[in-house]
Amino acid sequence: MSSQNRTSRLTSLDIRGRKGGEPLVALTAYTAPMARIVDEVADVALVGDSLGMVVYGLDSTVPVTLEMMSLHGQAVTRATTRSLVVIDMPFGSYEEGREQAFRNAAQLLKETGAGAVKLEGGARMAETVRFLVERGVPVMGHVGLTPQAVNTLGGYKAQGRSKAEWPALIADATAIADAGAFSLVIEAVAEPLAVEITKKVAIPTIGIGASAACDGQVLVLDDMLGLTGRVPKFVKAYGDLAAQAREAVRAYAAEVRSRQFPGEAHVYALKAE
Numbered sequence: 001m002s003s004q005n006r007t008s009r010l011t012s013l014d015i016r017g018r019k020g021g022e023p024l025v026a027l028t029a030y031t032a033p034m035a036r037i038v039d040e041v042a043d044v045a046l047v048g049d050s051l052g053m054v055v056y057g058l059d060s061t062v063p064v065t066l067e068m069m070s071l072h073g074q075a076v077t078r079a080t081t082r083s084l085v086v087i088d089m090p091f092g093s094y095e096e097g098r099e100q101a102f103r104n105a106a107q108l109l110k111e112t113g114a115g116a117v118k119l120e121g122g123a124r125m126a127e128t129v130r131f132l133v134e135r136g137v138p139v140m141g142h143v144g145l146t147p148q149a150v151n152t153l154g155g156y157k158a159q160g161r162s163k164a165e166w167p168a169l170i171a172d173a174t175a176i177a178d179a180g181a182f183s184l185v186i187e188a189v190a191e192p193l194a195v196e197i198t199k200k201v202a203i204p205t206i207g208i209g210a211s212a213a214c215d216g217q218v219l220v221l222d223d224m225l226g227l228t229g230r231v232p233k234f235v236k237a238y239g240d241l242a243a244q245a246r247e248a249v250r251a252y253a254a255e256v257r258s259r260q261f262p263g264e265a266h267v268y269a270l271k272a273e
Ligand SMILES: Nc1nc(=O)c2c([nH]1)NC[C@@H]1CN(c3ccc(C(=O)N[C@@H](CCC(=O)O)C(=O)O)cc3)CN21
Pocket: 049, 050, 053, 054, 061, 147, 155, 156, 157, 158, 188, 220, 223, 228, 231, 232, 233, 234
């Protein structure tokens, strides 16, 4: 079924089935108004932990909590009917072990009604991915640049730009795919490595700063709308909403100061008595 005339909500199995097919469209969504717009076009609405930086003004995604992800996840599931809602597991909510990961993933799915979770990491997370999937939690993987590891990676740097790094990155991707993930985000890796991983794994790859050859793409919505200040190299601006917002706020301020606002249409007259 084409994405334009779909009426029921996509599942992780539908997404899994799109390997090598029509490219998957994914965008982040954090709030109900934006989620309604994303839901009109996207296959996947990702409640990304990037919300910590984009919405809360944090320096990284490290301080993001399970409660933040749950509350924004609830807003997004209420406002969507067609897209698969995927929620990022925040830093510290899954790395201790597979039981911790299951407990927190189950909490997110129960509280939000989302259809899947996403977690960062390669080969060392494979056992956890398998444990979750075997117990009814669909998992999207995330390899390459994993922002929650910013403190050990030494910054938000593209991965796999020298071929010596490729075997470990390919092993990460195949381990997550073989563990039962239904799809895999590949973030900020050298383009030919993303091509190689996409050929090697049996599940759809979703690129961000990766390759047009991936089985789909994802971007942070606020970045592509032009709402964020500094954006990564891989972002293309499809709008300039910050400029539009600035213009609207200035017009309002001018009309308040000149008493043009509120006008007749925006005030209440007395009832006829
Ligand atoms: N608004 C936003 N968009 C994102 O894509 C995003 C977030 N936030 N927060 C979580 C992570 C962090 N991400 C980032 C952030 C910065 C770069 C970046 O500026 N990279 C530089 C190179 C930096 C270096 O090599 O040291 C670049 O030129 O792209 C990349 C990914 C991607 N994710």
